Amino acid sequence: MVRQFLRNLVGGPAAAQLQRFVAVGTTAAGLQMLLLWLFVDYVGWNYLVGATVAIETTIIFQYVLNNAWTFQANRNTGLSAYLYGLLKTNLVRGSAIPIQLGVLFALVEWVSVQYLLANAVAIGISGIYRYVLDTKWTWGGDVL
Template sequence: MLRSYLRSLVSGPVAVQLRRYTVVGTTTAGVQMLLLWLFVDVTALNYLVGATVAIEITIVMTYVLNNAWTFASIQNTGRRNYLVGLLKTNLVRGTAIPIQLGVLYALVDWQGIQYLIANAVAILLSGVYRYVLDVKWTWGRT
């Protein structure tokens, strides 16, 4: 059973979905990093406030891209389903915000790590959590 599951991560529909999710996540993580840099270094916003705003902006962007490409075969269509999916992903990713901000704060304030590097680590650590909940709840598939 474990062997077949691991094989499905390398080839098959789950592998394709996971690769697409990773591409979307990497792209939106880059956007989030750029936004965070703009908010902190250009507008002098506190890094935690800037991260919160950048996260919310990329939550919407991530949903749009994942719904259109990653989960194209099971995408949320129609106005109501699309908005319900957006609400669900906001709840999923919203619950990951404290995880991401907590890691960011701990790495910056307790460990002295530069905020952009700390944010990249926080994105990675909260990424698995977001993927599992998005797959199971936002798009209702395993």
């Protein structure tokens, strides 16, 4: 599956869409890491609370960018469709929050990985899951 994902990233039929999804996701991951760092190191929140708020913030950020750019052919237009798409992506990405938080917790508490590095790993692990569900359900397109 990973090999096919990487192959399609550079030359498959949905390469442009996948590249845009990865670009948006990478930007959002950077934003999420920055927010997490601010919430934990400057606000003083527990890393799991900070991660939850950072994740939800980037869910909204990614929806706006993905709807406008990544999935422009299947874009949700009109207020009703736009809000319904936002709800759907929140359900998809919200369902990935326990995966991401679980990996984050396990790496920090059981393996003693620094929380920002652990969060980066957790983002990567939940990324393919989010792509497949968002592509199929939120924007109703083909996965690859």
